[in-house]
Amino acid sequence: MPGDPPAWSPAPAQAQAQAQAQAQAQAAALLEEAADLLVLHRDFAAAVEKCEAGCDSLAAGAGPGPGPESSAEVKCSLCVVGIQALAEMNRWREVLSWVLQYYHVPEHLPPKVLELCILLYSKVGEPQVMLEVGSSWLRDQTNKTLSEYGSLLELYLLQVLLPLGRFEGAEELVCGCDVLDSEQQLAFLGTIGESRCQWSQQEERRSAAEEQHDAATESVLGALSQKLLTMLKLLRRALRSMSSHFYLLPYKKMLFATFLLYLVVVRLDPASPTSLPFVYKLVQLFRQAWAAVLSPIHKPAIRE
Template identity: 85%
Template sequence: MRSEPLAWPPVSAQAASLLEEAADLLVLHRDFAAAVERCEAGCDSLGTGTGHGPESSAAEVKCSLCVVGIQALAEMNRWREVLSWVLQYYHVPEHLPPKVLELCFLLYSKVGEPQVMLEVGSSWLRDQANRSLPEYGSLLELYLVHVLLPLGRFEGAEELVRGCEVFDSQQQLAFLGTIGESRCQWARQEEMRSAAEEQQDEATESVLGGLSLCCLYSSFIISSALSQKLLTTLTLLRRALRSMSSHFYLLPYKKMLLATFLLYLVVVRLDPASPTSLPFIYKLVQLFRQAWAAVFSPLHRPPIQD
């Protein structure tokens, strides 16, 4: 026997048709961008005045459209847009359907960003209207396991469990035991992390100390090499000066002085290209005789030939 199709209102029928297209694009054709477009068009066709209670057929269609849209955005690795994309149709976290909130908890926990759902989940769980929903207990458990405990919010988790009227005493004890185990595991991980950081710091200090010693040793070697090289250079320079001085001492002092004086007269005072240089040569000879007589003593005066 074939079941009769559901009689949707005109607006809901249009949204339901878009929902069917979006589901086909998501599952069969794997066209995620087109699926998101169909979901957005379906949510826009329902308008902002649609109720969010579970008794509303329009609310069910809207929730299904958001579920398909979340899956399509996640497939395109656009998970960062999921929460803002959903809230543009529900406006406040308290109005999110349980199925949509559940998907958001699981999605942001899977990608390692549970802090995104911290305030959203707290607002939804504090709402009095949501406390009467049958999914409240399961969503509270998801919030504890996938949001509060991974973030180390153990005190807030204990307060939430003790103040929850949905859980009986056994369930509360079970959840408090889970919170205690998570607290101990968190403390062990913190100790291991701090120990690893201390070991890394010690290794870094030892490496830096070794590098400092190497640098000091290298500086000492370089300075020693420079000092040895400088000492060798000074020794050679001293030997060269000693050799030059001894060579100068071997030269006749008086002859060297006379040669220097004659060179000065020829280079500075006498210009061979000048017409007046010939008369000056005679004067130069007389000056040379006078210098010769003044320099050399009468006992050692050599003969002078004109």
């Protein structure tokens, strides 16, 4: 009615708090369902879907400022469950990009999420994936105030930098970290030095093994080449002997014998009765010509 006072409406801040509370409750319920799907039912694909729905719910209910601590914990737990489900499906290549779509930049990753990512990619033998992500997270000033910073720094050194042989980068990171005291820096530098020595020894053993393999390959190829050369020499001698033998035969008699053979086999029809006497005479002539060709007079002399 015109005279009635306006209906009461909550303040914008209160309405935003209610929306965040509802989103958090919905995300917590989805987190519980995702955990059940992961652990009890082993339905990893459905678990990932629940985690994605929970993260989307928190994003939709978030205000312009940072959300409450409880919402951040729920979001981190959703990502932890999602990482485990993706790893179970052997979709570990998607883990980092999947996580960053909810945190956008590496510096905002929660310590637990960063730890799981480092361990996962180290386990599958791809630590270089976390090289830039870990470096960006550790160099962020806000992250240096976290209690987990020291353990993550050690994990990053042992699982990413040192396996990749990035010793100079590791020393630079440790020496430039003002969070560590002198004793911690000396301990980390000692670990880096030991890893460098082991790396050098492995490189020397690898080089020695490669040299031995190359030497063995060369010896095998040399033996095969020597055998092939011997066979070629024998073949050349045989061809030379055959050529010298045929060179001593009279060419006219050889051509005549070849022509007679051509007449008998190709030009005449042996099944025809009229051709039998002629064929018989040609065969006799062929035998006489062949005997003359291979007579002892034309055989090559035997060299002593």
